[in-house]
Amino acid sequence: MLSKRIIACLDVRDGKVVKGVNFEELREAGDPAALARRYNVEGIDEIVILDVTATLEGRQARANTIRTVAQEIFLPLTVGGGIRSEDDAAAAIEAGADKVSVNTAALSNPDLITTLARRYGSQAVMVAIDAKTVRLKPDTISFAVYARSGTTAVSRDAVEWAREATARGAGEILVTSIDRDGTKAGFDCEMTSAVSDAVDVPVIASGGAGSFEHFAEIFEAGRADAALAASIFHFQEHSVGQLKTFLAQRQIPVRL
Amino acid sequence: MIALIDYGAGNLTSVRKALSAIGADVWTPTIPAELSRARGVVVPGVGHFDSTKAITPEWRTAIKARIDSGTPLLGICVGLQWLFEGSEEAPDCGGLRIFSGRCFKLACPGPQGREPASRLKVPHVGWNALSMPRRTRLMHGVINDSQVYFTHSFAAPVTAETAAVCEYGVPFSAAVERGHVSAVQFHPEKSGDTGLRILRNWFSAV
Numbered sequence: 346m347l348s349k350r351i352i353a354c355l356d357v358r359d360g361k362v363v364k365g366v367n368f369e370e371l372r373e374a375g376d377p378a379a380l381a382r383r384y385n386v387e388g389i390d391e392i393v394i395l396d397v398t399a400t401l402e403g404r405q406a407r408a409n410t411i412r413t414v415a416q417e418i419f420l421p422l423t424v425g426g427g428i429r430s431e432d433d434a435a436a437a438i439e440a441g442a443d444k445v446s447v448n449t450a451a452l453s454n455p456d457l458i459t460t461l462a463r464r465y466g467s468q469a470v471m472v473a474i475d476a477k478t479v480r481l482k483p484d485t486i487s488f489a490v491y492a493r494s495g496t497t498a499v500s501r502d503a504v505e506w507a508r509e510a511t512a513r514g515a516g517e518i519l520v521t522s523i524d525r526d527g528t529k530a531g532f533d534c535e536m537t538s539a540v541s542d543a544v545d546v547p548v549i550a551s552g553g554a555g556s557f558e559h560f561a562e563i564f565e566a567g568r569a570d571a572a573l574a575a576s577i578f579h580f581q582e583h584s585v586g587q588l589k590t591f592l593a594q595r596q597i598p599v600r601l
Numbered sequence: 602m603i604a605l606i607d608y609g610a611g612n613l614t615s616v617r618k619a620l621s622a623i624g625a626d627v628w629t630p631t632i633p634a635e636l637s638r639a640r641g642v643v644v645p646g647v648g649h650f651d652s653t654k655a656i657t658p659e660w661r662t663a664i665k666a667r668i669d670s671g672t673p674l675l676g677i678c679v680g681l682q683w684l685f686e687g688s689e690e691a692p693d694c695g696g697l698r699i700f701s702g703r704c705f706k707l708a709c710p711g712p713q714g715r716e717p718a719s720r721l722k723v724p725h726v727g728w729n730a731l732s733m734p735r736r737t738r739l740m741h742g743v744i745n746d747s748q749v750y751f752t753h754s755f756a757a758p759v760t761a762e763t764a765a766v767c768e769y770g771v772p773f774s775a776a777v778e779r780g781h782v783s784a785v786q787f788h789p790e791k792s793g794d795t796g797l798r799i800l801r802n803w804f805s806a807v
Contacts, residue, residue: 347769349727350728419791420793421750466649468647516724547724547727
């Protein structure tokens with residue numbers, strides 16, 4: 346049976362792993378290669394490097410980070426943050442990324458998804474969607490999409506955007522709840538299941554992991570194919586191995 | 602020297618890196634004639650079966666000649682599918698016909714087909730378990746239920762030459778082996794220690 350994936354996210358700034366709450370208040374969490382090595386030993390299924398404050402000057406640093414992590418970890422590696430063009434994607438892939446994650450650039454230029462899918466295959470193109478739940482009436486909700494690390498509202502709904510991105514060639518969708526990010530209040534099952542039901546490609550849930558129970562919830566009620574977390578793993582509160590043992594006991598298929 | 606065939610289908614960095622990590626010297630030949638000095642040949646591939654059209658008749662002949670002379674070959678992902686007769690994904694685009702059978706699309710009932718919780722998503726992305734129907738050099742020491750990383754929408758049927766079976770809706774060939782020709786549908790270069798072990802098994806015959 347296909348396993349539910351546990352993905353560790355390394356939010357990198359200036360070559361160091363950082364982590365914020367609700368996309369703000371960044372604090373340092375260590376060296377990316379050292380963290381990746383630890384997660385590999387603990388049994389992580391995949392690693393995502395998100396360069397949260399990618400700048401022109403930061404690009405070389407990012408390539409070095411990717412190279413260092415890719416050199417010793419033989420697991421799927423995704424790179425995102427500041428991938429604005431085909432050239433940015435090519436640089437990340439040449440440095441050792443297997444997939445690139447696009448967010449803001451895909452919103453302003455949806456053709457970028459198609460271009461990247463044609464060049465590298467859909468399996469190499471992840472579209473990341475940052476969204477907030479908006480309750481219009483008690484029984485009507487929508488998921489408002491934000492660009493630029495959650496700072497700029499765009500008039501799109503996450504479910505519609507996920508459908509469009511998939512039609513354009515996205516091979517996976519990463520859904521992040523801005524409201525839950527870094528809060529440890531649990532993943533957003535409502536948002537994730539809505540997106541997961543709407544597309545045929547795998548959906549990765551992100552934002553809010555605080556306990557092992559939250560992972561069980563997002564795989565069951567949230568219908569996620571994979572779950573991504575950062576802080577819960579970085580600060581050694583919980584190990585990936587313990588989490589997988591817990592999920593296996595709950596009859597959720599995982600790679601042990 | 603291991604020849605890593607670059608026919609423009611995606612990124613070879615990961616495969617090259619993993620082969621180097623197990624001690625293989627790898628190069629990418631630029632013309633078919635260079636293949637004559639290969640001690641092993643790796644045909645990688647991601648994406649659409651159609652991309653194998655870029656393997657021109659000259660390259661096909663050169664690769665076939667290495668196989669006929671007993672040089673170990675490893676196909677990966679679309680590289681496995683290409684060793685079969687062809688694929689539903691690109692019906693007008695023939696494979697090398699080393700293995701018999703045609704590749705088929707994995708089940709995709711669509712959002713309205715079944716209950717959302719049980720429907721199978723395609724592509725099949727992630728870690729899935731292997732079972733070994735027979736002893737092969739390629740899968741030596743890999744125990745049943747070991748998991749490896751897949752990302753594909755089409756798959757090869759299970760035949761007498763299957764070295765590992767995976768199941769996603771239906772059983773399919775996760776690995777095949779006949780003599781010195783081996784191939785894997787999964788990505789050994791992305792499958793942690795199990796993947797490196799399988800690459801080493803292949804490389805030990807080179």
